[in-house]
Amino acid sequence: MPKRLSAALAAVLCVVTAAAALAVTRPAPATAATGGFDFTRAQVAVSGLRSPWGMAFLPDRSALVTERTTAQIWRVYPGYTPALVTTIRNxxxxxxxxxxxxxxxxxxxxxxxxxxxxxxASDNRVVRFRWGYPDAQQVVLAGIPRGQSRNGGRIAFGPDGMLYVSTGDAGNPGNAQNPATLGGKILRVRPDGTVPPDNPFAGSPVYSYGHRNVQGLAWDAGDRLYATEFGEDAWDELNAIVPGGNYGWPVCQGVCGDSRVRDPLVTWHPAEASPSGLAYANGTLFAAALRGTRLWAVPAAGGAVGTPVTELQGRYGRLRTVALGPDGWLWVTTSNYDSGGTPVFGDDRIIRIPPVGSWPPASPSPSPSAGPPLSPSPSPSPSPPGGSSPCPSPSLSPSPPPSPSPSPSFSPSPSPSPSSSPGASSSPSPSPSPSSSPSPSPSPSPSPSPSPSPSPSPSASASPCPSPTPSPSPSPSPSPSPSPSPSPSPSPSPSAGTRSCEATIRFVLSWTAASRGELTVRNTGTLPISSWIVTFTVPNGLSYVQLGNGGYTPRGGTVTVTNQPWNGTLPPGAAVTMDFAIGWSGGTVEVPVATCTAA
Structure with missing residues (x-):
């Protein structure tokens, strides 16, 4: 045992009745500009995920999102169908x-x-792989205790370039004060997993200890580290993390009143919080609350905090992860397919909140629908007045891994894959398929023609990346006919195109999780469709079908599903998948035939 760590743990801590540090029982009312973001314009950007957990942004401003229960990584961009990148094995x-x-x-x-x-199988661990080669993994940190609960799991690179890893006590409270285990700690290692020489305990990755279950890490503008922590049954915590700090668990929760223990900056009752992800922006710490079904905003300046306020309370259910996107918007994921959640139509989702005064103005539509597809080399989009362009830069092509036998590449493909959707069987596809289009053009890809004016139209999508529309080619001016009685011949009219769609239904039946139905609507015509209606009959084997809007249909009844605003416009060949609740108690379920009418 390292001497410094041994000495730090030698003292026996007293059990102290926890009091509130900055106890939150009646949150202050929020304003429309909490933390510099306009929560009145919060919008659903991505839907159809399954228990999303972690999020990281690629250089082209798309995001990689992990799903806890499927072990899949999805690539997402607002308004586009998520694209499967890979499934992590074991x-x-x-x-x-x-x-x-x-x-x-x-x-x-x-x-x-x-x-x-x-x-x-035996531990929690951190691995790394080269983009495009997920099977060529290198273990960075292993031996983190695992359990049925309290597995920690947040990882983030700090301003110092070191990798910080939050762990839980894995259901064994003694791990948190035990220097010989990595459970109940915040760990700090180099990117290759080796221990930095300036860690507080020589030769140990332990950075702080005495934690029950840390799931949020964030740094403020002064490079101060903060963490959110699940308490047991009395207090959840927001802590300022210092090297070598002891945060008290399992000896006490909340404010311990002991100089050997670091007291939290803020405490909540678990019903108000159960905090997971944490992000910092504009002098504010944002904590995503699971059981509390809200986003906490805590003013933070110079290491001190102000009165927390709430946003999004009850609007989207359980909130897991919050992150400041490279587009300047706040991204928040829901976690309604996890235990304790009640999934509704469209879950799980990613919500985006624009900064105050952002460009372009948000549409009343609840979901952004523009933004270039994630092709290898999209054309640049117009920059907002007085700022840099919010649109994606060219995607990266994968470099070869150090392994002599790389797995198949998942590099971006210029062709969108409209059928890729979470929860459905599909081949890995790295490029999200557009689930909506900002213009009647059958392709959302930017054209090489001059960029349009940056002034948004009244129906502008909420996405910060408007899609350029083709400039019409100039037609020659007609010359007057020498005939005194000109009789122009009618020009042949172009084909009017077709609007049509097809709908397919799939049931996911489970004894251990919520059974559900999935409806996929695909544009089979040659023109984009912005309105569609699907009908089907509740089949034998199900007692009911319930849509996200609350519509309830018993066995034998006809279900009618209409396009929702967040699905936007479907280009030709594109598809959108959505969920609905079903009543299933066992046995065979007939898959019904669905009819789809497009307009």
Whole structure:
């Protein structure tokens, strides 16, 4: 045992009745500009995920999102169907374990390294792989205790370039004060997993200890580290993390009143919080609350905090991850397919909140629908007045891995794959398919014609990346006919095109999780469609079908589903998949034939 760590743990801590540090029982009312973001314009950007957990942004401003229960990594962009990147092998998803945190190397544009934290057969661990070669994994940190609950899982690179890893006590409270284990700690290692010489305990990756279950890490503008922590039954915590700090668990929760223990900055009752992800922006710490079904905004300046306020309370259910996107918007994921959640139509989702005064103004539509597809080399989009362009830069092509036998590449493909959707069987496709289009053009790809004026139209999509529309080619001016009685011949009219769609239904039946139905609508015509209606009959084997809007249909009844605003416009060949609740008690279920009418 390192001497400094041994000495720090030698004292026996007293059990102290916890009091509130900055106890939150009646949150202050929020304003429309909390933390510099306009929560009145919060919008659904991505839907159809399954228990999303970690999020990291690629250089082209798309995001990689991990799903805890499927062990899959999806690539998402607002308004586009998520694209499957890969499935991480040998992940165990029992309890609250699974595929958890994700981070990109600080030098990703050079080394293209992706880091993930997951629960394995015998431990929790962090591995890394080169973009495009997910099977050529290198273990960065192993031996983190795993359990049915309290597996930690957040990973993030700090301003110092070091990798920080949050762990839980794995259901064994003694781990938190035990220097010989990595459970109940915040760990700090170099990108290759080795221990930095300036860690507080010589030769140990332990940075702080006495934690029950840390799931949020964030740094403020002064490079101060903060963490959110699940308490037991009395207090959840927001802590300022210092090297070598002891945060009290399991001896006490909340304010301990002992100089040997670091007291929290803020405490909440678990019903108000159960905090997971944490992000910092504009002098504010944002904490995503699971059981509390809200986003906490805590003013933070110079290491001190102000009165927390709430946003999004009850609007989207359980909130797992919050991150400041490279587009300047706040990204928040829901976690309604996890235990304790009640999934509704469209879950799980990613919500985006624009900064105050952002360009372009948000549409009343609840979801952004513009933005270029993630092709290898999209054309640049117009920049907002007085700022840099919010649209994606060219995607990266994968570099070869150090392994002599790389797995198949998942590099971006210029062809969108409209059928790729979470929860459905599909081949890995790295480029999200557009689920909506900002113009009647059958292709959302930017054209090489001059960019349009940056002034948004009244129906502008909420996405910060408007799609350029083709400039019409100038037609020659007609010359007057020498005939005194000109009789122009009618020009042949172009084909009017067709609007049509097809709908397919799939049932996901489970004894251990919520059974559900999935409806996929595909545009089979030659023109974009912005309105469609699907009907089908509740089949034998199901007692009911319930849509996200509350519509309830018993066995034998006809279900009618109409396009929702967040699905936007479907280009030809594109598809959108959505969920609905079903009543299933066992036995065979007939898959009904669905009819789809497009307009």
């Amino acid at each position: 992940v165990y998803t029992a309890g609250d374990g699974g595929l958890l945190g994700i981070a990109l190397s600080p030098t990703f544009t050079q080394d293209q390294l992706v880091y993930v934290y997951f629960t394995g």
